Amino acid sequence: GGGGSARARGQNTQVFVVDNDSVVRLHQTNIVTICANGDVVLSSGGWKTHQTLKGINMSLKNIVPGLQVVADGHVAEGTWRVTNGREWSVPFYDGVTVPGAGPQNLAAQAAQMPGFFEQMSINTAGGYDNSYSNGGSGARGNRSNRKGNGG
Numbered sequence: 001g002g003g004g005s006a007r008a009r010g011q012n013t014q015v016f017v018v019d020n021d022s023v024v025r026l027h028q029t030n031i032v033t034i035c036a037n038g039d040v041v042l043s044s045g046g047w048k049t050h051q052t053l054k055g056i057n058m059s060l061k062n063i064v065p066g067l068q069v070v071a072d073g074h075v076a077e078g079t080w081r082v083t084n085g086r087e088w089s090v091p092f093y094d095g096v097t098v099p100g101a102g103p104q105n106l107a108a109q110a111a112q113m114p115g116f117f118e119q120m121s122i123n124t125a126g127g128y129d130n131s132y133s134n135g136g137s138g139a140r141g142n143r144s145n146r147k148g149n150g151g
Contacts, residue, residue, distance in 0.1 A: 013055055015117040017107040022063070022117075026055040032063070034102040040064055043094040048078035064102045 014025045024032040029045030031052060040060075044052045053075055060067045069092055072079040080092035090096065103109070110116040 013059065017110065020105075020107050022106045022110065024055070024059040024063075026052060031056050032059040034063055034106045036105055036107060038100045038102045038104040040067065040098040040102040042069065042082060042092065042096050042098070044080075044092075045094065048076055048080070050075050053080070063106065067098065067101055
């Protein structure tokens with residue numbers, strides 16, 4: 001793709017409705033589509049980047065909790081999987097569909113609730129990174145090794 005000078009200011013995701021489907025778009029790519037029947041369609045638009053992965057996962061977190069996309073190895077290598085975090089996962093490819101994973105008639109519900117998508121877009125604007133990279137600052141201090149120095 002050529003000549004796009006989109007500055008990364010905050011979240012570049014937009015949510016809108018197309019033919020009763022709810023679509024999350026990141027820049028020019030429809031990254032998450034929730035069909036009226038609840039099917040969830042995912043795409044990177046060929047952009048296998050941290051930003052795309054994060055955008056997809058933030059959208060899923062808001063709309064389809066429990067579903068996420070994870071990278072096996074380096075994100076840019078593009079070996080991604082769609083998983084429910086438990087026993088189920090499928091290889092990710094652009095256009096991969098998870099049948100019935102999303103809420104049905106989400107677009108219709110949104111139409112009843114003014115500001116529904118704006119609310120959702122605002123919710124995606126932060127507070128994700130801490131769960132994204134846990135740079136373990138765990139309990140490394142060995143405070144409890146007083147194992148009976150009986151005299």
